Amino acid sequence: MTKNTGNEAERMVVTRIFDAPRELVWKAWTDPQYVMQWWGPKGFTAPVCKMDVRVGGKSLCCMRSPDGQECWNAIEYHEIVPHEKIVSDMYFSDSKGNKIEPAELGIEHEAIEGAHDVTLFEDLGNGKTKLTHIGNEPMESAKNSGQLEGWNQTLDKVAAVVAGLAQAK
């Protein structure tokens, strides 16, 4: 079961490169003051955002559609590497953060059992940050995906990375 066999197609991966340093993108992602400004699709607002970004913590966000309909999501955190990586679970909830089965909302949602969301913050240098959000990641690969991503990106730059690490020490 721990073998990385397929399911790649079923995973949703969204990436974006931001013209800002990693610390800033992290802040925008985790500080409710900023999350309220971007949470939800185009035209939606986020009237409520409570963030508790730590392992075992739970965040709660409400989004309001253009026609005034509200929908709540809760997020639980499994692993946090500051400025680098978040492994979390997002689900539909009521305004208290209690889980609601998607079917109850009439939502067709094919969640993969035991799967998580992985968010990666990657420093590209020159003040740029690559943000990767992977949905429905099985836990075993969620644990490793940070490293995997790092390897894929830097395989030919290992020497530079090591030098950077040495400098940071």
Added chain:
Amino acid sequence: MIERLSHGPASVHGLTEPFALSQQMISKHIAYLVRARIVIKTKRGRESICTLRPEAIKTVSDWAINYRRFWEESFDKLDVVVNEMKKAEARHDKKHG
């Protein structure tokens, strides 16, 4: 499939095309959506036309249908926020630097 129907009604044949599934499989899936009262099926001549139930759209509020769209569009907004933050920081630095 709901994503496709969120753009407007479609025939069963039209719904089969983008998927690598047999029409039989698609019909089965549609039947499931009709039972779940998410989709309405109507006859137009020899074709069956599928429409999303307006109430279903309202309940589902079509962002929820498409997880990817949720994140893509949130990322668009995040980009604006991050740029604003950067500008604010630069202003702050100027004032205090």
